[in-house]
Structures are given as structure tokens and as C-alpha cells.
Amino acid sequence: xxxxxxxxxxxxxxxxxxxxxxxxxxxxxxxxxxxxxxxxxxxxxxxxxxxxxxxxxxxxxxxxxxxxxxxxxxxxxxxxxxxxxxxxxxxxxxxxxxxxxxxxxxxxxxxxxxxxxxxxxxxxxxxxxxxxxxxxxxxxxxxxxxxxxxxxxxxxxxxxxxxxxxxxxxxxxxxxxxxxxxxxxxxxxxxxxxxxxxxxxxxxxxxxxxxxxxxxxxxxxxxxxxxxxxxxxxxxxxxxxxxxxxxxxxxxxxxxxxxxxxxxxxxxxxxxxxxxxxxxxxxxxxxxxxxxxxxxxxxxxxxxxxxxxxxxxxxxxxxxxxxxxxxxxxxxxxxxxxxxxxxxxxxxxxxxxxxxxxxxxxxxxxxxxxxxxxxxxxx
Numbered sequence: 001x002x003x004x005x006x007x008x009x010x011x012x013x014x015x016x017x018x019x020x021x022x023x024x025x026x027x028x029x030x031x032x033x034x035x036x037x038x039x040x041x042x043x044x045x046x047x048x049x050x051x052x053x054x055x056x057x058x059x060x061x062x063x064x065x066x067x068x069x070x071x072x073x074x075x076x077x078x079x080x081x082x083x084x085x086x087x088x089x090x091x092x093x094x095x096x097x098x099x100x101x102x103x104x105x106x107x108x109x110x111x112x113x114x115x116x117x118x119x120x121x122x123x124x125x126x127x128x129x130x131x132x133x134x135x136x137x138x139x140x141x142x143x144x145x146x147x148x149x150x151x152x153x154x155x156x157x158x159x160x161x162x163x164x165x166x167x168x169x170x171x172x173x174x175x176x177x178x179x180x181x182x183x184x185x186x187x188x189x190x191x192x193x194x195x196x197x198x199x200x201x202x203x204x205x206x207x208x209x210x211x212x213x214x215x216x217x218x219x220x221x222x223x224x225x226x227x228x229x230x231x232x233x234x235x236x237x238x239x240x241x242x243x244x245x246x247x248x249x250x251x252x253x254x255x256x257x258x259x260x261x262x263x264x265x266x267x268x269x270x271x272x273x274x275x276x277x278x279x280x281x282x283x284x285x286x287x288x289x290x291x292x293x294x295x296x297x298x299x300x301x302x303x304x305x306x307x308x309x310x311x312x313x314x315x316x317x318x319x320x321x322x323x324x325x326x327x328x329x330x331x332x333x334x335x336x337x338x339x340x341x342x343x344x345x346x347x348x349x350x351x352x353x354x355x356x357x358x359x360x361x362x363x364x365x366x367x368x369x370x371x372x373x374x375x376x377x378x379x
Contacts, residue, residue: 023073040110053104059300071245094219240318243354247325319354
């Protein structure tokens, strides 16, 4: 029995094999829309969403498998992190029945997509400093503020915006989530000029007194951080899946090259200077996957506190493992590692994303030192 079947059910192992086959058919030079449509048709995009709304009835464990295997085939879908994982999960857990019926079937079958807006120019990784505010009116809400580095807003039907409302009892601001349609008056977007190549673009958003109906609010106004982290923990797990898949793709390309490339009448993979670093990269990716699986299992079991710690650790471990795997893959290929033909050079920049987003590795270390180890806060 392989170790993989020990930590995964037969259903998850079958899902992994099926998605790997899908990824192999599309490959590195995939068409995003075509892959998205086929993944949706096969039920992979909504595998984590409730069956009564058209989903697969699974959880984050299954959805992370889908993204990891697509990444390992060279065709990860970034919007999976956002649309079904963050937005779908939040609406499924906290949305009204009307919101679930309106959004979940479309998110599951791929006909509708949602973006997620939390990051702000001055708040960075500190969600407590979000300045986008929601003011209550007789008819609903008015949102004002700015967001940056928001993925896929141009292809999303709506964006789940994290704003803050004033607590009538204390006067303090608390986080709340609002569904903002793409064509809402006052909701402006402009692309950010990124050197990182990705099919999904990044945007800066301006919310200029965007008027929303009462039912734009997702969940309870008093739930605050509980609802927010119901979305952020899946984001961290899925970022780990994205990074692990990317790292696996890079290592696989390097191993293939190391078996074929001949120097001094022997494959370069026969030399320990090549073989050992690749073996180390493989080990680190496997270890990161185990933490990701733990985080997903805790989240699916309803342990939000335990999932928060594990999700941060998984994201950290996967980001570090991915960067080292990609670097070693490029070095294995030498000059060829920088050519477009082999498709690894672009991953050098892309791999760093998992160290930076959705939360920096330094903020993860702050979380672990304070929450896990009980050390005093440094910020």
C-alpha cells in the first residue's frame, strides 16, 4: 500500500488521478477558459460546495487536490482560490438562503465567478486596519474605499468586498462582507502593471459611494472576524495547494531533464550534486502537502481555531518548498532553465507569490510565535 492511500480516502485518490489526467490533456500552454469550462463540467470546480446547490458535497480536502494536480500539470487555475474556495465557502456557511440559491449553483458549474477584495494600499496584511467602510442607509448600504492586488475582477460577476461597519454599541469598526456586482455604479477598477505573467490580471479597485441593497451583506453584521477567517483559512490552504503543484511541476521537469541530459557519458542525474537537491525538494513538497492535508481536514471538521494555525503553517511550508524546488529545477537545467522552451524561468517569479500572498511569511511567523508559542506580540 502506498503512503498516499494511507492519508487519503479511495475517493480522494481517484479524484487526484482524474484531475491529473485532465491537467495532462491541457498542459502548460492551456487555454484558461477552456480548462475552466471542462473542470466545471466534470464537477471539479464545485467539489467543495453543498450538493443541494449543485456542488459535489465534499470539502477543502477535495478542492485542494484539484488545484494541486492542475498545478502539477502546469495549468493551475488561480481563480479556484478565490471563487469556490473563499467566496463559495463564505456564502455556503453564512449566506442567506437567497444568496446561496443565487450564487452557489453558478460557482459550482463555472457559469458564475466571484473575486475577493480584502487587501488595501495602507493595510497590507493587517486586516484590522482596513479602511473601506460601509455606511447604513434607509435602503441598504453605501461602500467607500480602495483595494489593491485583487485577482480576476474583469472576469468575475461580482466581488466579495471586505468592509467595516460601525458597531452602534461601542462605536468601533468591525469587518463585514458585501457582494458588489461588477457593474455597480461607483465601482471602478484599473489593471496593475505586473511583471509577473499570469492569465488572471491584478486590479486596483475604487469604491466611490457604491450603493448596495440590504441583502448585499453576507451573514450577520455582528459575526465580524469569524466570517472573515472562514474565507481566509481556505485561501491559505488553497495557496499551499497552488504552491505545491507548481513545485511538483518544476521538479518533474528537472527530473526528466536530469535523466536524459548526458555529460561525460552519464546522465547528469547520476551525480549526487544534481540528485540530492532534487530529492530534498521532493521531500519538502511532500511534507508541505501533509500539513496542507491536516489544515484541510481540520477545516472540514469544523475546527476553525485548529485550522487557522495549520493553514498558516501549510501556506508557509508550501511557499518555502515551492521556491526552493523551482530554483533547483532551473539550476538543474542550467542555461536551458532560462529559455521559453522549457517553461521554468517564469516560475522563478511566480513561486515567490506564495511567500508574499495572501499573507507574508513574516506575518505567518508572527502568528505562530504569538498564537502557537505564546510569545509576546511584536506588533
